[in-house]
Amino acid sequence: MTDILLSVRNLRVVFPHRHGDLVPIDDISFNVKKGEIIGFVGESGAGKSMTGAAIMGLIDDPGIIESGEIWLGDVRIDQLDAKRLIKIRGKRIGMIFQDPLTSLNPLKTIGDQLVETILAHLPVNADQAKRRALIGLEEVGIDSGRFNAFPHEFSGGMRQRVVIALALAAEPELIIADEPTTALDVSVQAQVLELLKKLCRERNASVMLITHDMGVIAETTDRVAVLYAGRLAEIGNTASLLSSPRHPYTRGLIASTPSVEHGDISTHLYQIEGSMPRLDALPTGCSFHPRCQDALPRCRLRQPEVINESVACFLYE
Amino acid sequence: MLLIILRRLGQSFFVLFLVALISFMMFRYVGNPVDNLLGQEATVEQREALIEALGLNDPLFIQYFDFVTRVLQFDFGNSYRGALPVADMILERLPATLELALVSAFFAMFFGVVMGVFTAINRRGITGNFILSSSLIGVSLPTFLIGVLLIWVFSVELKWLPSFGRGEVVELGGWTTGFLTVSGLKSLILPGITLGLYQMTLIMRLTRAEMLEVLRQDYIKFARARGLSERAVYFGHALRNTLIPVITVAGLQLGSIVAFAIITETVFQWPGVGLMFINAVFFVDIPVMSAYLLLVGTLFVMINLIVDLLYLAIDPRIRDGQLKRQER
Amino acid sequence: MSKGNSLMNRFYKSDFFYDFRKSPVTIVSFVVVLALILLAVFADLIAPTDPFDAKSLNLFNGFTPPMEPNAFTGETFTLGTDDQGRDLLSAIIFGLRVSLFVGLTAVILAMVLGVSLGLLAGYRGGWVDSVIMRAADIQVTFPSILIAMLIFGIARGLLPPDLRDELAITVLIIAIGLSEWVPFARTVRGTTMVEKEKEYVKAARLIGLSGRQIMLRHILPNVLSPVLVIATITLALAIIAEATLSFLGVGAPPTEPSLGTLIRIGQDFLFSGEWWILLFPAATLLALALSVNLLGDWLRDTLNPRLK
Numbered sequence: 001m002t003d004i005l006l007s008v009r010n011l012r013v014v015f016p017h018r019h020g021d022l023v024p025i026d027d028i029s030f031n032v033k034k035g036e037i038i039g040f041v042g043e044s045g046a047g048k049s050m051t052g053a054a055i056m057g058l059i060d061d062p063g064i065i066e067s068g069e070i071w072l073g074d075v076r077i078d079q080l081d082a083k084r085l086i087k088i089r090g091k092r093i094g095m096i097f098q099d100p101l102t103s104l105n106p107l108k109t110i111g112d113q114l115v116e117t118i119l120a121h122l123p124v125n126a127d128q129a130k131r132r133a134l135i136g137l138e139e140v141g142i143d144s145g146r147f148n149a150f151p152h153e154f155s156g157g158m159r160q161r162v163v164i165a166l167a168l169a170a171e172p173e174l175i176i177a178d179e180p181t182t183a184l185d186v187s188v189q190a191q192v193l194e195l196l197k198k199l200c201r202e203r204n205a206s207v208m209l210i211t212h213d214m215g216v217i218a219e220t221t222d223r224v225a226v227l228y229a230g231r232l233a234e235i236g237n238t239a240s241l242l243s244s245p246r247h248p249y250t251r252g253l254i255a256s257t258p259s260v261e262h263g264d265i266s267t268h269l270y271q272i273e274g275s276m277p278r279l280d281a282l283p284t285g286c287s288f289h290p291r292c293q294d295a296l297p298r299c300r301l302r303q304p305e306v307i308n309e310s311v312a313c314f315l316y317e
Numbered sequence: 318m319l320l321i322i323l324r325r326l327g328q329s330f331f332v333l334f335l336v337a338l339i340s341f342m343m344f345r346y347v348g349n350p351v352d353n354l355l356g357q358e359a360t361v362e363q364r365e366a367l368i369e370a371l372g373l374n375d376p377l378f379i380q381y382f383d384f385v386t387r388v389l390q391f392d393f394g395n396s397y398r399g400a401l402p403v404a405d406m407i408l409e410r411l412p413a414t415l416e417l418a419l420v421s422a423f424f425a426m427f428f429g430v431v432m433g434v435f436t437a438i439n440r441r442g443i444t445g446n447f448i449l450s451s452s453l454i455g456v457s458l459p460t461f462l463i464g465v466l467l468i469w470v471f472s473v474e475l476k477w478l479p480s481f482g483r484g485e486v487v488e489l490g491g492w493t494t495g496f497l498t499v500s501g502l503k504s505l506i507l508p509g510i511t512l513g514l515y516q517m518t519l520i521m522r523l524t525r526a527e528m529l530e531v532l533r534q535d536y537i538k539f540a541r542a543r544g545l546s547e548r549a550v551y552f553g554h555a556l557r558n559t560l561i562p563v564i565t566v567a568g569l570q571l572g573s574i575v576a577f578a579i580i581t582e583t584v585f586q587w588p589g590v591g592l593m594f595i596n597a598v599f600f601v602d603i604p605v606m607s608a609y610l611l612l613v614g615t616l617f618v619m620i621n622l623i624v625d626l627l628y629l630a631i632d633p634r635i636r637d638g639q640l641k642r643q644e645r
Numbered sequence: 646m647s648k649g650n651s652l653m654n655r656f657y658k659s660d661f662f663y664d665f666r667k668s669p670v671t672i673v674s675f676v677v678v679l680a681l682i683l684l685a686v687f688a689d690l691i692a693p694t695d696p697f698d699a700k701s702l703n704l705f706n707g708f709t710p711p712m713e714p715n716a717f718t719g720e721t722f723t724l725g726t727d728d729q730g731r732d733l734l735s736a737i738i739f740g741l742r743v744s745l746f747v748g749l750t751a752v753i754l755a756m757v758l759g760v761s762l763g764l765l766a767g768y769r770g771g772w773v774d775s776v777i778m779r780a781a782d783i784q785v786t787f788p789s790i791l792i793a794m795l796i797f798g799i800a801r802g803l804l805p806p807d808l809r810d811e812l813a814i815t816v817l818i819i820a821i822g823l824s825e826w827v828p829f830a831r832t833v834r835g836t837t838m839v840e841k842e843k844e845y846v847k848a849a850r851l852i853g854l855s856g857r858q859i860m861l862r863h864i865l866p867n868v869l870s871p872v873l874v875i876a877t878i879t880l881a882l883a884i885i886a887e888a889t890l891s892f893l894g895v896g897a898p899p900t901e902p903s904l905g906t907l908i909r910i911g912q913d914f915l916f917s918g919e920w921w922i923l924l925f926p927a928a929t930l931l932a933l934a935l936s937v938n939l940l941g942d943w944l945r946d947t948l949n950p951r952l953k
Contacts, residue, residue: 332783332786335783343799343802347799347802347803453935453938453939453942454931454935456938457881457885457931457934457935457937457938458931458934459885459888459889459892459905459930459934460889461888461889461892461893461905461908462888462908462927462930462931465908465911465912465915465923465927466927468912468915469915469920469923473915473916480916572786572787572788573788576787576788576790576791577788577790579791579794579893580889580892580893583892583893583894584912594794595794595893595894595895597798598794598797598798598801598895599894599895601798601801601802603802606798606802610795613787613791614787617786617787618786621786
């Protein structure tokens with residue numbers, strides 16, 4: 001299947017701890033196709049950011065990938081040594097973090113930071129790098145006159161644009177965007193998402209869009225994966241998942257997203273009862289069953305596996 | 318921005334005023350200039366005459382004003398021991414202390430930063446941990462003990478380096494330097510290391526801590542995510558952000574070097590202003606004590622001021638008024 | 646020891662004790678400090694001789710190397726003797742007592758002063774706070790040892806010559822204590838300002854408790870943890886400060902020598918080969934300072950909430 005860019009198989013991430021190991025990612029498998037925008041949605045702590053970090057090899061100490069495989073094209077990347085990993089990062093996979101203010105070195109001009117990224121990956125000289133950098137700035141809508149400006153001189157939205165320019169500077173095939181708009185004003189969020197979408201489509205680059213905001217998912221993604229307590233609950237085409245969600249958790253998520261369509265503003269806001277369990281207090285069987293209204297007796301005994309590459313729930317087995 | 322500078326200057330002046338006040342109070346009330354100048358057997362009339370001549374009956378603020386005026390003209394009075402003008406004593410001995418301070422500062426900064434960066438990057442390595450552990454000993458070893466032990470090893474046992482004095486010095490105008498002779502340079506080594514060792518351990522631990530803190534930041538993570546080489550991450554990003562607070566604190570420590578020079582000079586009988594001061598304390602030679610305090614106090618205030626202003630100039634965020642000054 | 650929730654049991658099971666047990670370095674430091682303190686406290690009973698009893702000294706005993714019988718008198722001394730025939734082991738034990746006494750008392754002085762000023766500044770705020778903090782800022786511009794020397798020098802100048810040696814220890818304690826109050830004050834002030842806004846303080850005020858009662862009985866207990874860390878670190882600093890001042894000749898007098906004074910004496914005899922007069926006091930001082938520092942470091946790491 002040559003249109004699959006990234007393949008994650010049975011990924012398991014563990015944080016060893018004196019009082020008992022913590023498992024932020026239990027068993028996750030999915031594929032990212034070339035050129036698609038796939039969303040990863042779930043509550044805080046569900047494992048979405050951790051998945052992105054695992055792919056990049058940037059899990060904080062003392063976490064490790066205990067088992068599973070990550071394939072980029074026909075190269076296995078989860079066990080690469082540092083030198084080879086550096087060749088992948090930035091060049092084949094780019095990453096964007098949540099807070100643009102802390103993502104940029106406050107003491108270096110944005111021009112400097114762009115040029116160094118380009119020089120690290122592309123066989124060009126300093127002048128060519130600078131030219132490319134200027135083009136990169138234009139593409140994200142920043143005036144080239146601000147090449148020598150410092151990060152603190154920009155507004156939040158513009159900073160995130162700089163971050164996007166930096167992530168795209170070496171022309172990667174995949175962008176992992178970890179909550180790229182969460183720290184921005186609502187009015188600016190849409191612009192930044194549009195920009196990201198446009199630039200990636202132009203390059204036929206794939207995007208893993210990590211967010212907790214269903215609205216963002218609806219607007220931007222082709223496919224979406226729903227994560228819960230370190231496992232995949234449901235995965236599928238965005239349109240169909242939104243219109244007919246199958247996993248009870250997904251249904252709850254969608255129901256609790258406020259919508260202004262059909263003048264529905266007065267509707268009482270639905271909330272799924274309870275909250276996602278902490279990593280050190282996971283229930284037996286399906287992690288969601290204590291909050292699930294359709295729970296079967298079986299749900300308390302075993303974890304459901306993902307079937308037909310779409311949903312992990314005993315209701316559908 | 319200007320406002321910040323002016324406020325800072327104002328603070329410095331206030332502290333200088335206080336330092337001068339303490340110095341003056343010492344001079345006036347702790348010492349007994351009349352007894353010292355006349356001896357115990359003076360008559361009452363002689364005392365009265367001297368008191369009047371010295372202006373000791375004038376209102377306090379006039380005396381203080383006189384004091385400050387004289388100080389600004391570099392008149393610090395005469396030492397109780399030997400009646401030499403204190404100003405001359407200080408000038409004669411200052412080059413010795415300054416050269417020593419310079420050598421030790423350089424030693425401390427260079428090795429401190431290098432080892433600090435090394436132990437930050439190689440957190441888990443054996444060398445790193447070894448250096449770190451020995452740095453803890455460095456902090457627990459009092460300066461004087463370092464000096465004495467160095468003397469034992471290098472002067473007594475190995476006989477490589479001299480154990481006291483400056484060696485041969487060359488006079489250049491008003492300055493006497495030890496840099497131009499072999500014996501002078503040799504004499505600078507042990508005292509220089511002694512004086513600088515404490516500072517070096519401080520700078521090393523500070524550099525390491527700052528660097529580790531910087532390496533935790535998001536922009537380092539993002540730099541790694543962009544595929545920058547480890548070298549580019551450490552030296553292109555981390556180092557610059559680390560050095561700024563390090564230089565600030567290190568600069569402040571520069572003042573400590575002057576204070577600890579007292580100790581080193583005593584151990585090595587180094588003829589500087591520090592040795593002069595400690596002898597003055599022992600013999601209760603008030604004019605010398607008071608003059609030294611004034612000098613050193615002014616030095617500290619100026620160093621603080623310069624470092625603060627430097628910080629303002631280097632960090633672009635502060636320069637543009639974007640960031641609140643952090644409490645130190 | 647009964648099982649269950651007793652205080653001892655909770656202590657044994659606590660993270661605090663666990664961290665302690667896990668770190669062999671800390672255990673050793675603790676044991677060393679304890680041993681040295683016991684040595685100092687029971688000096689009279691443990692030391693083989695009284696090194697300051699002039700009558701018991703035999704000049705012929707001078708310069709005896711450790712563990713070797715003296716050429717003239719045939720007496721053996723564990724750590725040798727100095728130039729006056731004093732048993733070095735005894736001199737060190739008594740010197741240790743002086744060093745520890747000065748160090749501990751100075752820290753207590755600094756702690757009492759600093760904590761009081763910190764509570765006052767944090768609780769009252771306003772100009773009281775400004776004045777205290779401004780004084781702290783100014784004092785901190787100068788290294789504490791310089792301030793200690795200054796205070797010592799002034800005190801010496803104010804005392805008549807015959808009292809100078811007698812009161813040297815007291816002056817030393819005051820000098821060092823006064824130079825180290827600032828870290829206590831700053832930390833306590835910070836915590837006080839935070840605690841002041843909490844419910845239980847407001848409740849206490851409503852009941853009618855006076856400011857002083859609130860500060861002492863309610864806020865103070867919450868501040869103890871960081872104060873303990875600072876106290877340990879300051880203890881190491883005070884011990885080193887005292888040793889330094891004594892070495893320089895402006896501290897403990899030769900009639901009541903501390904480890905620092907002994908080291909000064911030792912330095913004089915390096916070139917003539919009587920190395921033990923220097924080595925043993927130096928080693929004792931180093932052991933003391935190092936152990937206290939290590940304990941302080943460990944305490945700081947364990948009690949730091951951010952690292953949990």
